[in-house]
Amino acid sequence: MIEIKDVTKIYTSKNRQVIGVDHVSLTIQAGEIFGVIGYSGAGKSTLLRCLNLLERPTSGQIMIDGVDLTSLNSEQLRQARLKIGMIFQHFYLVSSKTVFENIAFALKAANKPKEEIEKRVNELLDIVGLSDKRDAYPAQLSGGQKQRVGIARALANDPNVLLCDEATSALDPSTTKSILTLLKKINRELGITIVLITHEMEVVKDICDRVAVMQNGKIIELGTVYELFTNPKEELTKSFINSILQFEVPDHLLQKRTGTMVKILFKGESAEEAIVSDMLQTFKVKGNILHGKIEYIQNIPLGVFIMELTGERKEIERALDYISERTNGLEVIAHAA
Structure with missing residues (x-):
């Protein structure tokens, strides 16, 4: 379970303060796929990065499986992060390393023995459907294949939580569908909690169990995906839903x-x-x-x-x-x- 307790993130820029996240509280159940949707600047990516303390909250607590990450020292936080995988929009693969080496990097950083690394990477390649790309380089991969490598790398240390920061935004619609199908499979078969940030309601509709709508650093609406589609309260939520259901009459x-x-x-x-x-x-x-x-x-x-x-x-x-x-x-x- 992930508990976000009254989290605020404030940036100081040129002698002025900018609020990225504004007193957000959420509970994300273990094993669910939870979406956070909002337009650019809403604070959703900042909130996601607070979950593994890539951004340290100005105030509030991040509790994962009962552990307050904000109270950990550097070594304790490093160990806790091994159980929190992260997928990025732009893949961030090392171009000079093979697919195998890119995935193995996370395991080497965790000081795993060579035999275990070999076995684990081969397992991950099978999970993401890239066994035949083991020795390929990133330049030889499509965008969808690169993201599959990113997913495998995020799963390397057998995490309990997977954070996805606009993981499909750089992909075409067909590839997006395949990546969402893979994430849903990972969630169901491995029981991993997935927190997914997006600005696309189609992504939320296809994969999420519940969703929070963010605007100006705040959560303005929260519920199951079906609840929000059938009974949206806020104008922003309605605009997201209209982009799919097209309620307007010409x-x-x-x-x-x-x-x-x-x-x-x-x-x-x-x-x-x-x-x-x-x-x-x-x-x-x-x-x-x-x-x-x-x-x-x-x-x-x-x-x-x-x-x-x-x-x-x-x-x-x-x-x-x-x-x-x-x-x-x-x-x-x-x-x-």
């Missing part, structure tokens, strides 16, 4: 409407039921679906449909009541003039 559709335009939210089982079809058969209204999308978040469906209903006003109102009773959200966007 102006030209609003201008052309001849009926009542509604947005319908389906959660869980309701997203898989024929509610709209049943409504159209039950009431004397016609329906035109203008936009529709179902996303699976943590394997639970979330559907959004935008429809235009035409017919007599009373019949439309009855149809809307029917939908409202059977779904998780109904918003009338506009009535025809």
Whole structure:
């Protein structure tokens, strides 16, 4: 378990103070994949680097498995960091060393014997799918392969926690998917707690169990990924979610409407039921679906449909009541003039 207790990080620059992290408290459960999302400058990377004291908090405590890292001396902290792996956006591989040597570096730094290093590196190469690249150099690898080396290196000393600082930001969408799949596999098979920093809600949707939204050094919203997708409270959270679900109705559709335009939210089982079809058969209204999308978040469906209903006003109102009773959200966007 990771406990972040009232952590603040203040930088002093040119006789002025800049607050990077502002009184943040979080509990991250052992074995979960926890995301922290925010735009550039939100403080998320600073918070991540506080977790292994690459940035020492100005105040507050970092507790990992009951140990307060801020209270450790240099040697104790070095030992504690062996159990905290870190993956970076830009890989940071040594260009003059092979894949094997880049991964072995972390083990050599921990004073592991040669035979153990050989065995462990081969195990890690198998885990990340790079057994055939053992003797290759970084210049011979793709971006995704370089990040797999970075992941293997971070896993070298069998950590309990894996910190990922924008680990997929330098990768194309297809490669990002493969890296996220690998991280999820590592989490499930090895039981490693993963803390993942990103500015992409798609990454959060694909891999995280819970997520915190950061702005101006503070946590402004926190919950399971499904909770935030279905019921976001803050405008920043809504903007992140809209980037995936695209809730906004184009102006030209609003201008052309001849009926009542509604947005319908389906959660869980309701997203898989024929509610709209049943409504159209039950009431004397016609329906035109203008936009529709179902996303699976943590394997639970979330559907959004935008429809235009035409017919007599009373019949439309009855149809809307029917939908409202059977779904998780109904918003009338506009009535025809």
